[in-house]
Amino acid sequence: MSLKKETAAMIDALSNIGADPTGGMTRLLYTDSWKEAQLYVEKQLQDNGLATHFDAVGNLFGRLTGSKYPDETILSGSHIDTVVNGGTLDGQFGVAAAVLAIKYLKETYGQPLRSLEVISMAEEEGSRFPTVFWGSKNFVGEAQAEDVQAEDVQDIADFEGRPFVEEMHRQGFDFRDAKEAVRKDIKAFVEIHIEQGSVLEKEQLQIGVVNNIAGQKRYTFVLKGQANHAGTTPMGYRHDAVYGFADICKTVIDRGLALGDPLVVTFGKVEPKPNTVNVVPGEVLFTMDCRHTDGQVLDSFTAEAESLIKEIAEAHGLTVEMDLWMDERPVPMDENIVTIIEKAVKASGKNYKVMHSGAGHDSQIIAPHFPTAMLFVPSIDGISHNPAEATHIDDLTAGVEVLAAALYELAYQE
Template sequence: MTLEKRLDTTINALSQIGSDPTGGMTRLLYSDSWLEAQKFVEGKMQEIGLETSYDAIGNLFGRVTGTKYPEETILSGSHIDTVVNGGTLDGQFGVMAAYLAIQQLLETYGKPLRSLEVISMAEEEGSRFPTVFWGSKNFVGEASREQVEEIADSEGLKFVDEMRRQGFDFSEEANARRDDIKAFVEIHIEQGNVLENEKLQIGVVNNIAGQKRYTFVLKGEANHAGTTPMGYRRDAVYGFSKICSGIIDRAFAEGDPLVVTFGKVEPKPNTVNVVPGEVLFTMDCRHTDAAELTRFTKEAEEYMKEVANELELELEIDLWMNEAPVPMDADVVKVVEGAAKAKEKKYKVMHSGAGHDSQVIAPHYPTAMIFVPSIKGISHNPAEATDLADLVAGVEVLAQTLYELAYKE
């Protein structure tokens, strides 16, 4: 069977688990469909001779032991959970691509010198419980029991109860960190439209952008829309409009890789005939350079204060996420780039604007990522799709990367 046929068949079969009538998928951590998906992946791993195991919280591993350096492991994979009503590629493509790449290598070259391992991580999305990267954080020893002991999902089902219902529990080893991992490579759909627009098949990721997320409250005075002259108003929406347009204009002037988004806006009282007295809004700002991210957001905060003072408004600032950029390992990135060249794929070296398991793993182990295009940049949506030829190209580059890392001296 060709790689193209294997990939198409495997992705379609896995996508039936957790599918819903809209054409999307919902496969949430510790749900029955989540466990069914892990068991499906485990079965596929066993079919090609991988030794399978789970860690305490449900990360799944499939391993072939190296013939010369068994204590050195090259790891690849991604997460098995989805968002609510998501697509069929985010996360699970990276799991199945790793499995198929290793299958191809075993059939072509036999067993590797270093151990090869697939990881199907328990959770990344944070779609059921108020926690994210549960799988990768446990893998690198960053998770703790205290983070999840008291949390529950929207139906009131407790995290710990659901974990135990599926046969998993906290580790008694206090998150013992593995010392055998020599490289981790994650393949993922881009979830953006850069590769498609530039007619490229492969993105070689060298950095995951840092993020700052804020919630702001701008307070003025609600008043009658007909009897309050323009010069006497303390209009919070007017203040927000100046802030939004001013900062977005500054972001355009800065250019890539900076991005800024005002994604949530809630005016009060939000009615047609009242001057709005308050606006709650959010700002998401991302950049691959920590210093530039800090500089731009500080300037944005100062600009907001100037607008608020000018219009006699009050401004409250809550910075609730502050994640630094995460560079990928330069040596592993070079291997991925060499693999793209060897397979004669059109590629570019680029950053990731979205977060991935790799950002958790990279501070602990040498890490790199491979992107394949997303049609129209759509993701977290039933319309999420990538041309099969591009998915195959990604698996080919991943297989070549793993060959360089695991089969060569």
């Protein structure tokens, strides 16, 4: 079977596990469909002659031991969970691509010098429980029962009230032992992913070589003015929270446009109160999401935005409350691995560009611990987290080919 047919077949098989009756996929952490998908991947790994095991929380590994440097491991993979009613590529393509790339290398070149390993991570999306990156955080030792950073999973439950811990135990998993040492054998981690944006497609490129994952700051603001009668309150006497928000929105976005790429700023959630046709709105809750690949630029822009928001609120006779609830720093990829991936793309003759990722990925958790890099394949119309998520099979196959070439350089060459 050709690599193209193998890629299509594995994506199709995985996509049937957790297929949503309304379209797309829903495969959430510690559900039965999630476990079924991990067992399916385990069988593919075993059928290809790799030794498999699960860690405490449900991350799956498949290992092909190296002949000369067995204690040096080259790792590839992604996450197996999905968002609710999501697409068929986000996460699982990276798992399938790693399985197929290592299968190809084993069949073509035999045993590598360094060990090759696939990881199918338990969770990244945060779609079932209020926790994210559960798989990768456990892999790098940032989460265990006694010291869970950012989330207390001991007391959380899903949207139907099922406790996290009970569901984890139901599937046969448990917390990572806090005394367990973090692995020291990982020499490189390479994650392949759909772009989830439209840059590659618009520029008619097959591969994106990722050199940085953008930092993010997320805020919630509450503007407070005075609700009043829409007919009897003259325009000049109003403390209109929506008018103030509109001024804020335009001013901050205009500053972002002036600064230019790769900065992005988004006002994604807006809730006016009382949200009634004949009442001047007295309050607006809104969010602001800012991202940039340079931490200093991100800090500078958001500091300016905070100051502008306060000034504009005051000018409109409003008060403002601010909550900065996410502050993730940019994560650069390993320069050496980026160079290896770029070399592999050039050798293949495929069109590519070096680019940053505006979205978060498991790689941003792993990169501070192990040398890490990513590569992207195009997303049709830039759509993701949606049943319409798709990538042409030729582009998926090209991604597997480049991943295999990069893993060859890392695992088979001195």
